[in-house]
Amino acid sequence: MNGIVIKSSGSRCFVKSQDIIYDCVLKGKIRLEGRKTTNPIAVGDLVDFDLEENGEACIKKIHPRRNYIIRKSINLSKQSQIIASNLDQAVLIVTLVFPRTSLGFIDRFLITAEAYQIPAKLIFNKCDLLSIEMKEIQTNVINLYSQIGYECFEVSSYDKAQVNALTIVFKDKTTLIAGHSGVGKSTFVNALEPNLNIKTGVISSAHAKGKHTTTFAELHQLSFGGSIIDSPGIKELGLVDMKKEEVGHYFPEIRSRMNNCKFNNCIHVNEPKCEIINAVEKGEISNERYISYLGILNGEEMDWKEWEIK
Numbered sequence: 335m336n337g338i339v340i341k342s343s344g345s346r347c348f349v350k351s352q353d354i355i356y357d358c359v360l361k362g363k364i365r366l367e368g369r370k371t372t373n374p375i376a377v378g379d380l381v382d383f384d385l386e387e388n389g390e391a392c393i394k395k396i397h398p399r400r401n402y403i404i405r406k407s408i409n410l411s412k413q414s415q416i417i418a419s420n421l422d423q424a425v426l427i428v429t430l431v432f433p434r435t436s437l438g439f440i441d442r443f444l445i446t447a448e449a450y451q452i453p454a455k456l457i458f459n460k461c462d463l464l465s466i467e468m469k470e471i472q473t474n475v476i477n478l479y480s481q482i483g484y485e486c487f488e489v490s491s492y493d494k495a496q497v498n499a500l501t502i503v504f505k506d507k508t509t510l511i512a513g514h515s516g517v518g519k520s521t522f523v524n525a526l527e528p529n530l531n532i533k534t535g536v537i538s539s540a541h542a543k544g545k546h547t548t549t550f551a552e553l554h555q556l557s558f559g560g561s562i563i564d565s566p567g568i569k570e571l572g573l574v575d576m577k578k579e580e581v582g583h584y585f586p587e588i589r590s591r592m593n594n595c596k597f598n599n600c601i602h603v604n605e606p607k608c609e610i611i612n613a614v615e616k617g618e619i620s621n622e623r624y625i626s627y628l629g630i631l632n633g634e635e636m637d638w639k640e641w642e643i644k
Contacts, residue, residue, distance in 0.1 A: 339379040340553040347375055349383060349391070350553075358383050358391040376402065376416040377551040377563050378508065401450050403510060418510045418551055418563045423453045425503070427513035427522060429460040430468050435514055437475070441585075441626045443512065444484065448584035449576070452510075455485045455503065459518045462490040478620050482586050491518050497525040506559040515566075523554070523564055530554050532564060578631050582610070585627055587619050601631065 337351030349356045360375060375381070375396060382395040402419035424447045428435035440456065447454035456479060458472055476486040487503070489496045503509075504526065513519050520532040532554075551565040578601050582588040588602065588610050596607035605611075613619040 335385065336380065336382050338553070339375060339377050339381060341550055342373060342375050342377055343550045347393070349381060349393070351383075356383065356385075356391040358393050360393050373415055376419045377553050378402075378419040378421065380420065401452050403446055403450055403452060403512075405446070417512065417565050418553075420508065421452050421510050421563075422507040423455060424510040424512065425455045425457055427457050427459050427511060427517045427519050429458065429517045430472055431460055431463045433514055433516045435517060437622065437626055438629055439514070440479075441623070441630065445576075445581070445584040445630070448586070455487070457500070457522070458486065458488045459491060459522060461488045462492065478622060481620075482623070489522070491522040491525045494525065497522065501526065501558055504556060504558075504560050504562060508553075508561050508563070510563045510565060512565050519564060523562060526562075527554065527556050529557065581627065581630055585623065587613075587623065588627065591619075603628065603631070 335351055335356075337349040337356065339347050340350045340355065341348040347358050347360070349358050358381075375393070379399065380397040381393050382397075383391050383393045385391055399419040401421055403417045403421065403424055404414055405417055424443075426440065426443045428440060444454050456476075458476065461469075461472070464472060472488070476488070479486050485503075487500055489500060491497060511519050511523060524530060524532050551563055553561055553563050555561050576584075579599055582592055582602055591609045591613055592600070592602070594609035595602070595605070597605055600608055600610075602608050602610035610619065610624075614621060614624045
């Protein structure tokens with residue numbers, strides 16, 4: 335039998351096959367084969383499984399993944415985890431308020447999607463809570479990412495018309511929805527597909543941070559076509575197996591110009607006749623994105639406080 339993994343936790347997972355959901359276990363051999371991540375199987379994986387005589391369902395094969403998104407812990411363990419696989423697109427829910435998403439975090443997510451060749455989009459949530467000043471900042475940020483080529487959308491998850499207007503973004507696609515805890519992922523998904531009734535949480539008034547309400551990534555079918563994978567809130571996002579000279583390949587505005595640099599191994603910091611530095615000085619590459627690029631090279635993140643209203 336074959337099916338798609340819709341939820342996974344440790345050595346057990348739930349597999350959907352012909353509208354029936356099976357509680358499956360992983361055989362020891364599969365758990366150990368080529369294991370470089372904390373989870374050998376991920377939501378979105380296509381698998382073959384057998385029903386044993388004792389009624390237990392055992393996965394015997396994981397099909398090759400078309401793509402996947404992976405994250406690396408920033409703590410001392412440096413362990414990697416596959417968030418989801420076989421995606422048509424990845425959507426990052428961000429907000430400028432409660433809890434604020436840093437520009438560095440957005441860029442790290444976009445870089446990860448670029449590295450695994452997954453189209454990415456940004457949804458700016460909680461627009462109803464923005465001050466006039468923050469609305470101006472958000473407009474500038476949206477213009478920045480739109481000019482690079484990323485689709486951006488503004489929404490309040492409590493505005494039904496705004497949410498319904500975004501159904502076309504998700505229709506007939508398998509989409510990963512990601513973001514910090516508290517940015518409103520589950521609230522948005524419930525508004526997009528009310529029948530799901532995913533648990534939502536509250537924001538801590540002391541720290542303006544959300545608490546995890548989604549424990550494991552889970553795939554949900556959409557009534558209007560397609561599916562979404564709701565993922566646990568990501569606190570920090572470390573980049574996986576990326577050398578300094580590779581980072582620029584995942585910034586579209588840098589990638590399109592880097593072949594014009596004098597040196598093939600240019601990392602666009604202080605090298606002579608660097609086309610990227612030249613483009614920044616001429617305003618063809620935004621100073622904010624370049625600062626974010628340098629921050630990623632140095633393991634730092636750019637925050638909204640470093641953004642100037644223009």
